[in-house]
Amino acid sequence: MLQLTNTRKVFARGTVDEVTALDGINLDVYPDNFVTIIGSNGAGKSTLLNIIAGVFPPEVGGKVIINGDDITKLSEYKHAAYVSRVWQEPSVGTAGKLTIEENLSLALSRGMSRGVRASLNKQRRELFHSALVPLRLGLEDRLSTPVGTLSGGQRQALALVMATISKPAVLLLDEHIATLDPRTAQTVLDLSDMVVRQERMITLMVTHNMEIALHHGNRLVMMHKGKIIVDIGQQDKQALTVSDLVTAFERAAGEQLTDESILLSQR
Amino acid sequence: MLQNILASAVSDGLIYSFVAIGVFLTFRVLAFPDLTVDGSFVTGGSIAAIIIANGGNPFLATIAAFAGGLACGSATGVLNTKLRISALLSGILMMVALYSINLRIMSGANIPLLRDITIFESIAHFFGTTKDITLVIGVLAVSALIFFIVLNWFLRTEIGLALRASGDNEQMVRSLGSDTDKNTIIGCAISNGLVAFSGALVAQNNGFCDVNMGAGMIVMGLAMVIIGEALFRPRGVASMLLSAIGGAFIYRLFITIALRLGLAPGDLKLITAVLVVLALAIPYIRKKVRHEWVPPAVKF
Numbered sequence: 124m125l126q127l128t129n130t131r132k133v134f135a136r137g138t139v140d141e142v143t144a145l146d147g148i149n150l151d152v153y154p155d156n157f158v159t160i161i162g163s164n165g166a167g168k169s170t171l172l173n174i175i176a177g178v179f180p181p182e183v184g185g186k187v188i189i190n191g192d193d194i195t196k197l198s199e200y201k202h203a204a205y206v207s208r209v210w211q212e213p214s215v216g217t218a219g220k221l222t223i224e225e226n227l228s229l230a231l232s233r234g235m236s237r238g239v240r241a242s243l244n245k246q247r248r249e250l251f252h253s254a255l256v257p258l259r260l261g262l263e264d265r266l267s268t269p270v271g272t273l274s275g276g277q278r279q280a281l282a283l284v285m286a287t288i289s290k291p292a293v294l295l296l297d298e299h300i301a302t303l304d305p306r307t308a309q310t311v312l313d314l315s316d317m318v319v320r321q322e323r324m325i326t327l328m329v330t331h332n333m334e335i336a337l338h339h340g341n342r343l344v345m346m347h348k349g350k351i352i353v354d355i356g357q358q359d360k361q362a363l364t365v366s367d368l369v370t371a372f373e374r375a376a377g378e379q380l381t382d383e384s385i386l387l388s389q390r
Numbered sequence: 391m392l393q394n395i396l397a398s399a400v401s402d403g404l405i406y407s408f409v410a411i412g413v414f415l416t417f418r419v420l421a422f423p424d425l426t427v428d429g430s431f432v433t434g435g436s437i438a439a440i441i442i443a444n445g446g447n448p449f450l451a452t453i454a455a456f457a458g459g460l461a462c463g464s465a466t467g468v469l470n471t472k473l474r475i476s477a478l479l480s481g482i483l484m485m486v487a488l489y490s491i492n493l494r495i496m497s498g499a500n501i502p503l504l505r506d507i508t509i510f511e512s513i514a515h516f517f518g519t520t521k522d523i524t525l526v527i528g529v530l531a532v533s534a535l536i537f538f539i540v541l542n543w544f545l546r547t548e549i550g551l552a553l554r555a556s557g558d559n560e561q562m563v564r565s566l567g568s569d570t571d572k573n574t575i576i577g578c579a580i581s582n583g584l585v586a587f588s589g590a591l592v593a594q595n596n597g598f599c600d601v602n603m604g605a606g607m608i609v610m611g612l613a614m615v616i617i618g619e620a621l622f623r624p625r626g627v628a629s630m631l632l633s634a635i636g637g638a639f640i641y642r643l644f645i646t647i648a649l650r651l652g653l654a655p656g657d658l659k660l661i662t663a664v665l666v667v668l669a670l671a672i673p674y675i676r677k678k679v680r681h682e683w684v685p686p687a688v689k690f
Contacts, residue, residue, distance in 0.1 A: 176565065203567030216565075218558040221551075228548070229555055233567045237548040285566070 125152040125175070125293050125325050130185040132170050132349075144170040145181070146349035152293075152342075157319050157326045159336040161368075162346035168329045171346070172295050175327070177202030189292050204234030207286035208295040209279065211302055216282030219271030223262060223281060226270055227251045230285035254284050258314060276307030280314055287322050294319065296328040300335075312339065333365045347376045397523050399646045403639030404530035405595060406614065408537065408588035410638040411631060412581040413611030414618075418630070419545070420577040421557040422470070425481030427585050427611060429488025430462040431604035434586025435593035436492045439501040442594070448509040452590045459586025460579045462488060467575030492601050500600040501593075508594035526595060533591070537584065538631055545627045553577050554627075585611075606659045613662050614638040616669040 132145040145167045152158060162168050174181050177199040181187070187195045189205045210216050217226050228242045231250070248266060255263035258280050262273075270278060279299060286294055296315060300308040316339060319326045330336050336343055343360050345353035345368070352375035355363065409431065416424035434455035441451035462484060469480035493499065507515075513529055514521045544550045552568040553576060560570050585607070593599035618637020624630040645658060653661075677684050 198569075200564045200567050200569050203565055208565055215559070215561055218555045218562055220558045221555055225551055225555075228551060229563070229566050229568070232548050232552075235567075237552050237568060239544070239547040239549060242546055242548045242551040 124154060124188075124190060126150070126186070126188040127171075127175070128186045128188070130171075130174060130187070131182040132167075132174060132179075132185075133182060143349050145174070148349075148351060150344070150351065150354075152325050152327070154325060155323060156342050157340035158328070158342045158344055159340040160327055160329045160344045160346060161331070161333060161336040165348075166346040167349040168346055169297065170349075172208070172297050172327065172329060175202075175293065176206050176208050176295060203291070205291050206293045206295060207233065207289075207291045208297060209282045209286050209299040211298045213275045213278035213282060213302070216285065217270045217278050220269060222267045222269055223255075223273075224248060224251055224266040226281065226285060227254070227288060230288050233289040234291060235289075250288075254288055255281075257317065258284065274307075276303055276311060279303060279307075279311050283311065283314055283318055287318050287324065290322055290324065292325055294322075294324040294326045296326065298329050298331060301331065315339075333368055337363055337365065337368065345372060345375070347372070352376055395643070395646050395650060397527065399639060399643040401523060401527045401530060401595075402642040402646070403635075404527065404534050405591050406588060406610065406642065407534055407635040407638040408584040408591075409607060409611040410614035410618070410634040411537065411541065412584035412588070413608065414615045414630065414634040415577055415581040415584070417612065417615065419554050419557050420574060420581075422477045422574060422578065423481070424463070424466060424578055424581060425478065425608050426462055426466045426484040426488070426578070426582055427481075427608040428604040428606070429485040429492065430459045430582040430585045431589035431592075431607045432492045432599070432601055433458050433462055433488055433495070434589030435599040435603060436495040436501070436589075436601070437586070438590035439503055439593050439599035440495055440497075442503055442506045442508060443501050445506075448507060448512050448594065452509055452587065452594075455590035456583045456587045459583040459589075462586065463578035463580065463582030464575055466582070467571075467578035470578075471571035471574050489601065496599065496601065499602075500598055502598045503594060504597045508597075509591070510594060530591070533587075534635060537587075538635070541580075541631055542628050545631075549573075549576070606662065609659070609662050609666055610641070613665050613669075614641045616666060617641050620669065 127148050127150045130145055130148040131143070134142045134144055148171065160168050160171070173179060175187060177194065177197060180195060185195065186193060192205070194202055194205055208216070218229070224243055228247060231247065251266060252263045260277055260280055262277060262281060270281065273281065299315070300311050303311060312335065315328070326340070328340060337360065341357040341360070343353070343355045344351055353371050409427065413427065416422045437458045438448070438451040438455040441454060442448050466480045466484045469475045469483060470477050475483070510521045510526055510529060514525050517525075519525060545554060552563060553573045555563045556568070556570045556573040556577070563570050563573070589604065592603065614637040615634055616637070617640050618624070618633035618635070621640060622629065622633035622636055624633040648658070648661065649655065674684060
């Protein structure tokens with residue numbers, strides 16, 4: 124279980140640019156929750172993920188607890204034992220100069236102390252092979268190919284496997300299909316659904332697209348100006364449409380929804 | 391004549407191949423342009439020289455020099471990762487600081503070793519011969535082989551892989567649970583350990599250590615790495631290490647021939663610098679000519 128209590132984040136404090144990116148978030152995410160997070164630019168979605176991933180800590184008083192362990196003050200690399208992440212850019216989640224198997228080996232050592240054991244051996248290669256087969260991209264036969272030669276979609280699929288191969292408790296998908304072309308995006312999205320179902324990790328998926336937020340996952344959270352303004356479970360979510368969502372937003376936020384990026388992505 | 395040129399290129403190539411591998415580790419593996427090298431090379435030489443001049447065991451002296459290099463590199467790594475000083479400046483600061491430290495280690499600007507038992511004489515004595523070029527090449531080849539085997543193994547371990555990845559995608563490495571600060575410090579330490587080891591061998595081979603013998607070492611190391619890459623186009627850990635060693639040999643072959651043709655030794659650094667400038671500029675100019683996008687100049 125992932126618990127965020129009283130999570131606040133203020134940037135550029137004491138300057139004219141002061142921004143309250145997160146304004147006291149309280150969120151309990153239960154095992155088997157696949158939460159889609161939606162919100163306009165500046166709503167605090169990325170800040171939320173950055174705090175869970177340990178890129179920076181929340182303001183004093185906030186807490187991040189995963190399966191009972193308080194990880195609020197741990198440095199970023201120690202968060203890796205609890206949290207994995209797939210970024211918007213495929214190049215961020217994978218190392219282009221290293222091979223597919225080397226990337227996977229790095230991911231397999233997540234949460235363990237790295238020693239002078241061989242990073243690759245027959246047993247590991249077999250594991251990587253079987254982890255890549257479900258992607259149906261043929262990557263399992265190209266283990267020694269440098270990742271830099273793969274397409275964006277292939278790299279993102281690999282990043283997804285890297286985020287799940289050692290099964291940390293929480294998976295963060297940070298607009299991970301935003302830079303892919305529509306067809307590849309759909310493939311990666313389907314893969315994400317499959318992986319989340321198989322590995323049963325707590326998953327938070329940030330998206331700009333309301334349709335995607337509605338049709339994936341089993342809980343929907345909408346953020347606005349650093350606050351959670353809508354939090355809907357699976358049952359209510361199934362009956363929901365995009366226009367319901369817009370209405371819900373306008374009621375909760377007390378203003379008209381004008382953010383172009385959200386309106387544009389309604390289709 | 392030709393045999394002489396080759397023999398001296400092989401022995402010089404091998405003795406500086408440790409610098410080439412060290413520079414390869416920082417510049418290429420870690421993507422950390424470490425200029426500590428000019429100082430740590432002399433630190434290695436001066437530690438070995440002061441121990442040997444005082445009658446110490448030349449093997450222990452060489453190992454102590456390696457350890458001294460590890461310390462220099464760790465310090466540079468700490469300046470960069472813990473105090474957030476840029477990589478270039480961290481190296482420059484260490485290089486300057488080491489100049490004073492090296493003078494202190496030697497209690498002066500140089501130490502002659504002409505009448506002392508160096509590692510080469512010690513090994514020659516063991517085999518019942520005297521120090522000659524064959525023996526020097528033999529000793530250097532064995533040391534290079536040992537470092538090659540150890541590094542080839544180390545860079546494939548879990549920690550070695552994390553180190554290689556740190557130079558490629560630091561953000562990813564952190565997010566996969568590896569301490570990139572630690573990786574940088576370890577990488578810089580090993581790199582400067584190798585450089586100091588080379589300095590210790592050079593001092594013992596030449597029969598003296600001088601506080602200025604490290605000047606331009608970083609550019610020379612870079613030239614060797616670049617030549618190796620251009621000629622051997624390495625892929626994979628083993629071939630990259632071998633191409634650094636090969637680059638060191640080819641570079642020294644160049645230099646030896648240039649000297650035989652009557653070039654003044656004082657011009658060597660200029661030639662080396664021009665070589666590196668060309669190697670770095672050609673890919674950029676090629677892109678410019680093809681109207682490809684090129685990134686803006688990097689200030690730091």
